[in-house]
Each structure stands twice: as C-alpha cells, then as structure tokens.
Amino acid sequence: MHFADRLLAACEDKGAPVCAGIDPVFERLPRDLRGDAAGPRDAPHAVEAIGRFVRGVLEAVRPHVPCVKLQSVCFERYHWRGVKLYDDMVREARAMGLIVIGDAKRGDIGISAAHYAAGCLADDVDAPGPDALTVNGYLGGDSLEPLIDVAAAQGKGLFALVRTSNPGGDALQGLKLDDGRSVGEAVADLVAQQGEAHVGERGYSLLGAVVGATKPADAASLRRHMPRQIFLVPGFGAQGGGADDVRACFKADGTGAIITASRSVNYAFEKAPEADWKQAIEAAALDLRQQIRGILRR
C-alpha cells in the first residue's frame, strides 16, 4: 500500500493527524529508570534504561496516535549499542501497528545515497527499516532519487527538510532568490517535482516535507508550493508553535499534515508525580490529539 494512503488511513483510524516524537535523553529519564548507576557515560546501563523508557512511551501513546518519530541521534549517541536499540525499537513499534518515522536527516550523493536508502530505510534481513525517513535535500534532487526508489518499492515514505523551526533557520532558508522565491520555497519546488511521479490514491506523494510550525505565512506559502506533500510539522508545543502556525500547514479538508510533538509528550512527567510517568505521557498524547482535533474543527 502506498505510504501516503497508509498514513492518512492511520490518522483517520486514530482520530487525528498527530505523531509522538521520541527523543530519549538519559539525563531526563524518570529516576526509577536511571537508577543510581554511573550515569550517561556508562553506555550499557544508559541504553538499557532508554530501552525501558521507549517501550513505556510506545505502550502509553499507542492507543492515541497513528505515528511515532524516533530521533536517531538519541540512539546513535551510544554508538553500536544505541543503534542496536534503535533498530529494536523500530521493530517493536512497527509490530504494535504504529507508523514509524526515523528522524535521521540523512543526505548524500550517488552511491552513498543508495547506501543510506538500503541502511536507514529499507527492510533488511537484520533489521526492518522505519516506515519513513527524514532526509536533507540540500545536495539536490538526484540525492533523493535512490531513497525514493526504495520507498516506492517497499511502500515507505520520506520527509525532506524544507523549513526548520530553529532561530537560525532563516539565515539560509529565508533568503530571497532573484525570481522572488525564498530558498525554502525553492527547496519546496524541488521536493514537489521529485515527488510528482509517486502520488497515491488520496493525492499525496510518498515524498513529504518537514515544515517547522513557527511561521504561519511561510507555512501557507509552502502549502501552495507543495500541494502533494504531506507536511511533517515539528515545533508544536515545546518549540513555540501554536494553533495558527499549525492550521496553515493543512489543506481546507483537514488533510496534508502530521503534527509532531516530542518533548511535551516524552517529558510530560516532569510536571507530574514522576512515579506515574507512563500515565503522564499517555495524558499528554491524548491532549495533543485533542488539541489538533480542536484546531482542525475550527
């Protein structure tokens, strides 16, 4: 089944186009998981604790969200042990019926791009890849092609970085070209063009776009530049994005974007009795779903 169709169906099934971002950082885990061991420099201990945490998050959010996003570097941080855990978590989350986005922001050219497609996206005998991968298209359309090929063959998707929610994102993405477009809009056009040949039944391409939720005017413009892209929208909640920013990412029919929240879900227990950390995370996932449904109803 085409990735975009599958993602839209999953969003309808769970009642909202939301994604729980999972960015596990040892130092922020609940104390009962961290224990009193040597801390983050004791990699086996840290990886074990992170594994227990991520499993807890997956169980907590599973009934309420169609999709999770695993932040690759939180695992890569612990070298091979962390990478092994990442692959295990991708497998377990997929087995729970969740759509899994690997947030690895990879990008390279030629044969190296093909290797990233094989190693970070494709299903492999050693490890099932995620359902979708975030990628960086600065290197041009041909750097995306091998990834698109694997995605098309395996019913998977990609989200190319177009506009990011960090303060410094404007420094390049906000610059104006001589034809009036911003650099971000030029990347959007490139993404739209690369994704054109891979559109599913519902009208969306397997190649989506990452569009940070902090600039409503930008989002509206990018929506026009990329009519067939599903937007993966980080920055809601902890990074400062609000309802107006989010609404501009959707089409009038309420499709076309997935809102992802990481810290506000992962670390919801920091504002609650820590012993109930799973409950706090579940409540935050439910709250995210309700907020986005509310925004889409207005």
Add this chain to the structure above:
Amino acid sequence: MHFADRLLAACEDKGAPVCAGIDPVFERLPRDLRGDAAGPRDAPHAVEAIGRFVRGVLEAVRPHVPCVKLQSVCFERYHWRGVKLYDDMVREARAMGLIVIGDAKRGDIGISAAHYAAGCLADDVDAPGPDALTVNGYLGGDSLEPLIDVAAAQGKGLFALVRTSNPGGDALQGLKLDDGRSVGEAVADLVAQQGEAHVGERGYSLLGAVVGATKPADAASLRRHMPRQIFLVPGFGAQGGGADDVRACFKADGTGAIITASRSVNYAFEKAPEADWKQAIEAAALDLRQQIRGILRR
C-alpha cells in the same frame, strides 16, 4: 593543538594535501576477502570482510597520505555491526597517526545537534570520535554551533557541505539570490562567519568546507568567500574533477585544500591483478600524492 594547524602540519609531513577516502562496499571487495559466503545479506560475514579490507587500505595508504575519510554509510549499511566496525576503524586509523575524517554529513537543530556532536565527533569512553566530521548546514548557523563547541574543546574539526560534485547539486546550490550571490556562496558566507572565532595559528578555521572539484569558476569564487576555510575536495578522479578544478581550491601558497579520492584509490585493484590488491591501493595513493604535488608545483 588546533585542528587546522594539525592538518596542515600532517600534509607537510606526508608531502601533499591529500586524503584517501574509504568507501568499502562488500560487492566490490577482492574475491579472497568476499569468499563464497551468502554475500552482502549475511551481515556478520560482510562486516568481517569489510574490516579486513579497511585494515588493508589503512596499512597501504598510511605511509603516503596524512588523512583518511571514512564514509559512514558504508558501515551504517550493516546496522549495529557496521557501526561497531566504524568506531573500531576510527580508533585504529587514529592509532596509526592518520587524521580521520568521519564522512557522515550530519545536521540537526538544537539539542539534537548537541547529541550529534557528542555521538559522532567527540571522544567518548566507548569510542574515540574521528578528528573531523562532515556536516550539513542547511538548517542554519545555530545547527553548527554545538558541533563547533565540541571541535574547539577537543582539537577537532568540521567540514560543512557547501558545493557538491553531483549533477543535481546545481538545482539548489547554483540558484541566484537577489543580492547576486549563489545559494552556495550564501552558505559559504555562513560558514565563513561561523568559523571566524576559531582560527588557528596558520590562519585557518576548525570549520572547513566541502567543495566538489567539478567547477573551477565556482571553486575560485568560494575560495574568495571563505578565506579561512580549508576545503575538503572530493570528486577528483572517479567523479570527473581534474587539475584545473583542483588548483582553484588552493590559495597561491599551496595551502587551503585537501584533495580526497575514494574509488580511484579503494578500488585501484580492479584494474590490476586482484591478488595484489594492497599493492594496487598503495600505488594509487602514491599516484594521488604525486598528481596533487604536480598540480601545486605548476
């Protein structure tokens, strides 16, 4: 010692500013390493063979080049086993006195950028990081800052992607801004600015730039935009870059660039009796050194 000073000294010590790129692909290994096992889908076998190959390459090039570049995805391709080997190869190459560039092209924002700095660049109890890392600055200057901080603290370096040698690189990097600069030149200015506070005794920053060796006019312009950046120049040899392309990357005094060749060195044995694969690789490394010395003398 400052990374740029260390790199320049190593180039002088070995007699030329060259780098052997190591991009090991199981299917292209000498037959006696591949054996007759199940092939690339048998990960433990493939990783073992790749390890033997990379050790052979390191021994072959070590007397002749100051620097090696390990292509991360060739290892990531094999999930945790490959990542473990990558870390081992970084350690062994550094122990041989080679300067090691991790070619991972990472880039993310905020805390994730800090995790990439910790996981892919910093020395760690579990794994020594490489001496330098390739990074993608599309997300803006603040995405580079945590990496620069780690590099400055540990005498390491970074090479930010500015201009790539693939056919599709122009699609974005070659676009013109309303101020007359190309997008690539704008990224160059961003890199120059970010690196300004971290210049060593010889006048170069720890933040260098990746500049593909396929467009001499571009290279000359980028050289002006980035007076304090060491250029890491791929694309010489197999990707079609030639002497004129290369010369434009250097300053008049012959400093300011490292020319890297991967396939023409790694796979030199494909045009020779395969049994002597190490010798063929050593001859190719020597040849690379001689070619670049020749270009710099003219």
